[in-house]
Amino acid sequence: MVSGIPATNGRGYNVMSGVPATSGRGCRYKLWALMTHAAIILKYPIALIERLFPSILCRTKSQGIHLTFDDGPHPAATPVVLDILKQFGIQATFFLNGEHIDWYPELVRRIVKEGHSAQNHGYTHRNLFRCSAAVVKDELLKTTEAIMRHGGSTPKYFRPPFGFFRNETLKIAAECSLKPVLWSFDSKDYFHREKTFDRSIARHTFTGGEILLFHDNESTYGSAEKTVRSLVDFLSKRHFAFSAIEE
Numbered sequence: 001m002v003s004g005i006p007a008t009n010g011r012g013y014n015v016m017s018g019v020p021a022t023s024g025r026g027c028r029y030k031l032w033a034l035m036t037h038a039a040i041i042l043k044y045p046i047a048l049i050e051r052l053f054p055s056i057l058c059r060t061k062s063q064g065i066h067l068t069f070d071d072g073p074h075p076a077a078t079p080v081v082l083d084i085l086k087q088f089g090i091q092a093t094f095f096l097n098g099e100h101i102d103w104y105p106e107l108v109r110r111i112v113k114e115g116h117s118a119q120n121h122g123y124t125h126r127n128l129f130r131c132s133a134a135v136v137k138d139e140l141l142k143t144t145e146a147i148m149r150h151g152g153s154t155p156k157y158f159r160p161p162f163g164f165f166r167n168e169t170l171k172i173a174a175e176c177s178l179k180p181v182l183w184s185f186d187s188k189d190y191f192h193r194e195k196t197f198d199r200s201i202a203r204h205t206f207t208g209g210e211i212l213l214f215h216d217n218e219s220t221y222g223s224a225e226k227t228v229r230s231l232v233d234f235l236s237k238r239h240f241a242f243s244a245i246e247e
């Protein structure tokens with residue numbers, strides 16, 4: 001929490017630290033299954049995820065790079081990100097939480113007006129692995145409706161909160177005409193390692209079509225100034241272009 005920044009929903013946000021506490025009540029799935037899924041997503045090579053879950057998009061066939069920002073809109077973090085993107089003339093993809101859309105609709109309108117892609121990140125940022133089919137569907141449909149109500153076009157993509165999902169989640173997303181999206185590079189902006197970020201991007205071999213994960217939320221507020229600028233500068237010098245996700 002950053003002083004002066006309005007709280008959002010008080011839940012964790014990122015894959016590494018944001019898993020909600022579990023009471024075990026009503027949970028139909030064993031802990032090992034959840035941990036296995038998380039391990040697959042967090043630790044295994046992207047190629048393996050693509051093989052195990054072919055319906056999930058981890059990178060596109062584009063030659064360009066796709067910047068994505070999760071958890072917004074946020075009243076402090078999102079304008080900073082939008083200002084940087086405008087300065088570089090870059091279009092990005094924002095995976096928005098539905099309840100944040102309803103709290104800060106003017107920011108959604110700005111995202112859309114400035115040519116970015118507004119996509120679906122669930123309504124309340126809950127772990128959909130543990131939710132019933134009815135709840136998952138409600139989370140997705142309410143967020144799609146909120147995006148469209150505030151000027152966005154019909155979302156085509158959905159990123160599961162925390163990167164957690166199960167096969168039923170993917171099936172419901174398909175029923176809602178949403179393609180699941182993860183990422184091929186995690187900026188780990190939630191660690192606020194701005195001083196060592198240059199080294200981390202230098203170690204990664206970037207290729208066309210990569211989907212890069214960033215956040216515009218209260219836990220990453222302040223990091224975008226350094227990380228996004230560094231990354232765009234690094235990749236622009238290597239002649240990569242940037243675009244919103246589009247297949």
Ligand SMILES: [Zn+2]
Pocket residue numbers: 013014070071121125161162
């Ligand atoms: Zn998220």
